[in-house]
Amino acid sequence: MAETQTMNMIQALNQALDLYLERDDAAVVLGEDVGLFGGVFRVTQGLQAKYGSERVFDTPLAEAGIVGMAIGMALNGLHPVAEIQFADFIFPAYDQIVSELAKYRYRSGGEYPAKVVIRAPMGGGIHGGHYHSQSPEAYFAHTPGLRVVIPSGPYEAKGLLLGALECPDPVIFLEPKRLYRSAKRDVPLDYYTLPLERARVARRGADATVVAWGAMLGTALEAAIAEGDGYDVEVIDLQSIAPYDLRTVVRSVRKTGRMVVVHEAPRTCGFGAELIAAVQGAAFDKLTAPLERVTGFDTPFPYTLEEHYLPSADRVARAVIDTIEY
Amino acid sequence: MAAATARPRPAAPPFGILNDDGSCADEHKAIVSDDDVERILDTMVLNRILDRRLQMLQRQGRLGFYMTSRGEEATIIGAAFCLETTDPIFLSYRELGCLLWRRVPLALVFNQLIGNSRDLCLGRQMPVHYAFRDWGIPSVSSPVGTQLPHACGFAYASKIRRSGEVALAFCGEGTASQGDFHTALNFSGAFWVPAIYVIRNNGYAISTPESVQTAAESLAARADGYGLPGYQIDGNDLLAVVFALRDAVERARAGRGPTLIEALTYRLGAHSTADDPTAYRSDAEAEEWSRMDPFERLRRHARWRGLWSDEVEQASTQAWEKRITDTLTECERHPPPAVESLFDDVLEAPGPQLVEQRDAYLRYWRTKTDKPVSEL
Numbered sequence: 051m052a053e054t055q056t057m058n059m060i061q062a063l064n065q066a067l068d069l070y071l072e073r074d075d076a077a078v079v080l081g082e083d084v085g086l087f088g089g090v091f092r093v094t095q096g097l098q099a100k101y102g103s104e105r106v107f108d109t110p111l112a113e114a115g116i117v118g119m120a121i122g123m124a125l126n127g128l129h130p131v132a133e134i135q136f137a138d139f140i141f142p143a144y145d146q147i148v149s150e151l152a153k154y155r156y157r158s159g160g161e162y163p164a165k166v167v168i169r170a171p172m173g174g175g176i177h178g179g180h181y182h183s184q185s186p187e188a189y190f191a192h193t194p195g196l197r198v199v200i201p202s203g204p205y206e207a208k209g210l211l212l213g214a215l216e217c218p219d220p221v222i223f224l225e226p227k228r229l230y231r232s233a234k235r236d237v238p239l240d241y242y243t244l245p246l247e248r249a250r251v252a253r254r255g256a257d258a259t260v261v262a263w264g265a266m267l268g269t270a271l272e273a274a275i276a277e278g279d280g281y282d283v284e285v286i287d288l289q290s291i292a293p294y295d296l297r298t299v300v301r302s303v304r305k306t307g308r309m310v311v312v313h314e315a316p317r318t319c320g321f322g323a324e325l326i327a328a329v330q331g332a333a334f335d336k337l338t339a340p341l342e343r344v345t346g347f348d349t350p351f352p353y354t355l356e357e358h359y360l361p362s363a364d365r366v367a368r369a370v371i372d373t374i375e376y
Numbered sequence: 377m378a379a380a381t382a383r384p385r386p387a388a389p390p391f392g393i394l395n396d397d398g399s400c401a402d403e404h405k406a407i408v409s410d411d412d413v414e415r416i417l418d419t420m421v422l423n424r425i426l427d428r429r430l431q432m433l434q435r436q437g438r439l440g441f442y443m444t445s446r447g448e449e450a451t452i453i454g455a456a457f458c459l460e461t462t463d464p465i466f467l468s469y470r471e472l473g474c475l476l477w478r479r480v481p482l483a484l485v486f487n488q489l490i491g492n493s494r495d496l497c498l499g500r501q502m503p504v505h506y507a508f509r510d511w512g513i514p515s516v517s518s519p520v521g522t523q524l525p526h527a528c529g530f531a532y533a534s535k536i537r538r539s540g541e542v543a544l545a546f547c548g549e550g551t552a553s554q555g556d557f558h559t560a561l562n563f564s565g566a567f568w569v570p571a572i573y574v575i576r577n578n579g580y581a582i583s584t585p586e587s588v589q590t591a592a593e594s595l596a597a598r599a600d601g602y603g604l605p606g607y608q609i610d611g612n613d614l615l616a617v618v619f620a621l622r623d624a625v626e627r628a629r630a631g632r633g634p635t636l637i638e639a640l641t642y643r644l645g646a647h648s649t650a651d652d653p654t655a656y657r658s659d660a661e662a663e664e665w666s667r668m669d670p671f672e673r674l675r676r677h678a679r680w681r682g683l684w685s686d687e688v689e690q691a692s693t694q695a696w697e698k699r700i701t702d703t704l705t706e707c708e709r710h711p712p713p714a715v716e717s718l719f720d721d722v723l724e725a726p727g728p729q730l731v732e733q734r735d736a737y738l739r740y741w742r743t744k745t746d747k748p749v750s751e752l
């Protein structure tokens with residue numbers, strides 16, 4: 051057994067970056083406040099001291115500049131890891147991500163792959179209001195040429211981030227900030243990667259399938275466990291939003307005949323819509339109830355009424371019972 | 377740990393009026409009348425008390441978040457002082473002093489900070505993200521710099537509607553690195569609008585010192601590249617702020633175009649209640665800047681004029697403390713906003729998807745609570 055240590059997601063991500071910077075001389079870390087300060091969430095703490103300020107550095111306050119510069123560095127042999135302070139502040143860089151990063155490989159006939167990892171804390175649950183809470187995964191999943199990955203705990207965070215860092219493609223790596231310090235797990239101290247395109251069955255069950263990612267995985271598991279009525283719920287952690295592991299989801303839904311997708315982002319055109327469309331095509335003959343979604347509302351993310359906006363375990367459990375008793 | 381220094385010393389000292397001992401040249405006294413010196417000091421007293429008390433309230437868990445402006449009040453209140461209430465101020469987020477100068481009722485400020493049912497914005501935004509239309513304060517947004525082109529557009533509307541407003545926008549020196557800053561200044565020059573941009577150069581963007589933002593010694597010098605006047609001033613010198621802003625307002629009002637002002641100041645407190653500045657800067661630096669505290673400097677100046685005795689300051693402090701305590705007690709009694717309000721104002725009227733989501737959620741919520749829906 052490899053040596054493990056109990057750690058939170060911040061420590062796990064910090065370790066992943068540390069191990070990768072050590073292994074790959076071309077890796078650099080850039081972003082606002084990531085250097086001396088170690089990031090506002092302290093994910094990059096200690097890295098500048100260890101690897102120097104040429105490889106781990108603060109940038110001026112301009113996300114378009116951060117991502118644009120990262121692309122340029124990648125074109126000339128570096129492997130940049132850019133931090134966007136909050137996923138809500140990624141939009142000044144949207145053009146660089148969507149028009150440039152996502153298309154560089156394709157439009158150059160493969161001559162110029164752009165290997166860039168963009169890390170950004172996402173999601174609600176910290177009373178952050180409109181601009182410190184959003185879940186933008188669907189915007190990026192709707193852009194061919196990007197990978198979108200969201201870990202659900204410290205073990206997944208370390209393995210998936212190392213997987214993303216090794217990956218030759220651009221990766222938008224969204225970190226559920228609500229879990230940063232709350233979830234603690236035993237995590238191997240060694241270098242390990244998790245495959246980027248594989249969903250994980252987090253709980254086995256036969257009566258219904260719940261699919262979630264990031265912080266909503268915990269909510270889904272809580273709902274599954276709260277199911278006192280003897281229902282047996284399978285929970286899948288999608289982990290990678292783009293591309294996504296339809297096979298694992300379909301295998302589960304063909305077994306249970308029911309699916310509930312949970313996400314924090316607004317409902318309309320959320321990633322649940324894509325999953326439901328794909329699953330109904332691949333499991334139509336086995337479905338026993340309409341495929342359901344429990345999601346944020348089609349409103350901006352609120353401040354005071356956050357608890358109402360965020361899917362709760364109770365709402366998820368209701369949706370599960372509704373589909374089972376359909 | 378080696379802490380950063382905020383900025384290299386500019387080659388030439390910024391424009392200033394007040395001397396260290398509080399005096400100034402006689403001809404400069406008229407920049408601000410005796411009465412106004414006292415009114416501004418009184419607002420600064422209120423601002424300081426609020427910063428201290430609201431930060432404490434946040435520590436006690438009674439507010440979710442707060443940002444102080446201690447050390448930057450001369451720039452913030454001095455700029456507001458030069459405008460009419462019909463002139464919009466596009467805030468970044470650290471300019472409570474503008475609301476105080478315009479006498480936005482304290483209750484409305486507290487209701488926003490608490491995010492309760494009496495908040496004009498219905499508790500939708502984080503604390504300090506104010507919007508007070510009646511006082512010329514458009515809605516504050518977190519993504520930094522987005523407000524700057526809005527000021528240009530507002531000013532353009534003022535120009536072609538001949539409605540006479542001058543638009544003022546604030547940002548920090550970190551925000552001056554954003555593309556929106558460039559766009560706002562370039563557009564403002566291109567359309568020659570009555571807009572004024574004030575950079576509160578307080579040395580830091582969270583932990584990042586100004587020296588990381590730019591190789592330039594002066595941000596004001598950028599104005600030249602956009603074809604507009606730019607001035608670097610001592611932002612802790614109230615008279616210098618008023619002198620520069622008044623000139624900019626007069627020119628804008630007379631159709632003589634936009635201005636960029638870089639006010640050199642210092643953020644004496646933390647970036648926000650989520651920040652710990654000891655991790656990235658030295659106490660010595662903050663102490664040095666405390667000696668240039670804009671409140672102390674204006675007080676010294678007032679004394680030099682024979683104004684603002686200890687008794688007056690004490691009376692002001694006590695009056696505000698009491699008003700604050702009473703108002704807070706009142707505001708903390710209001711319940712959170714009604715759950716239904718979550719679904720309003722997305723569009724003028726909700727679309728069918730949102731109507732369905734709202735109805736389903738309220739049906740669900742009714743099973744969780746005894747209250748009639750109208751009180752939810």
Ligand SMILES: Cc1ncc(C[n+]2csc(CCOP(=O)(O)OP(=O)(O)O)c2C)c(N)n1
Nearest residue numbers: 139470518519520548549550551580581582
């Ligand atoms: C687009 C964007 N990126 C990042 C942030 C996070 N952030 C909030 S305030 C801040 C620093 C702003 O510094 P400055 O403009 O100098 O203003 P100051 O806070 O010093 O008043 C940062 C990086 C943000 N709000 N918006």
